Amino acid sequence: MSHSHDEDPACAAAHGDAPPEETERRTLVAVFASPVADHLLRFGVELGFRPILLEPDPDRGLGGLPAGSVEVVREAGGHLDGTADVVVTDHHRAEIGPILRDVLRGPARWIGIMGSPRHEGPHVRALTELGVPPEEIARVHRPIGLNIGSRTPAEIAVATLAGLIADRNGRPGGFAH
Incomplete structure (x- = not known):
């Protein structure tokens, strides 16, 4: 059975027969x-994201990222x-509370923090101690990404980016239609 790329724009784009839809x-x-940040930002560029590394500690470098490859900000x-x-x-850094408090004050579309869903994340206590209301704390997603059994920083980045794309496109992720 053959099919026409004209009938399925995604298929046509995948075969290079049509430009991807503008997003x-x-x-x-x-x-x-961190190693996960390195992979997130590298893969993110390929997926059309403008990459930013938010690293408040001026003594910490870019990790494995080449200089000039991403915008680095301290706040x-x-x-x-x-x-x-x-x-x-x-989720082990002491700056989690102040960073997330500041991010929550802004217009970010989506906010998440890595960590196991088996116990409450350290960000909850840190934000509560800073006086952030529970409804604002609830805007921080945890766990993040698709549940693909990620074990390496690269796999965590792929799962996270796939989850962000699914969320942005109003899709559940995984193989559900």
Whole structure:
């Protein structure tokens, strides 16, 4: 059975017969330099995201990212807009509370933090202690990404980006239609 690429725009794009549909500008903000942040930002560029590394510690470098490959900022400030998907890549850092508080004050489209769903994330206590209301804390997604059994930083990044794309496109992710 043959089929025409004209009937399925996604198929035509996959075969290089049609340009991909234009999507709105997207920003991917990886919070904290880490191996997962390296992969998120590298893969994110390929997926059309404007990459930003939010690393508050000036003594921490870019990790494995080449200099000039991403925008590096020390605070959320005016760097995040309504296109920003923010992913906190290290839940052990002491700066989690202030960083997330500042991100929650802004217009970011989506905010998430890595971590196991088996116990409450450290961000909940940190934000509560800073006086952030529970309904704002609830805007921080955890766990993040699609449940594909990720074990490596690259796999975590792929699962996270797939989840962000599904969320942005109003899809459940996985193989459900």
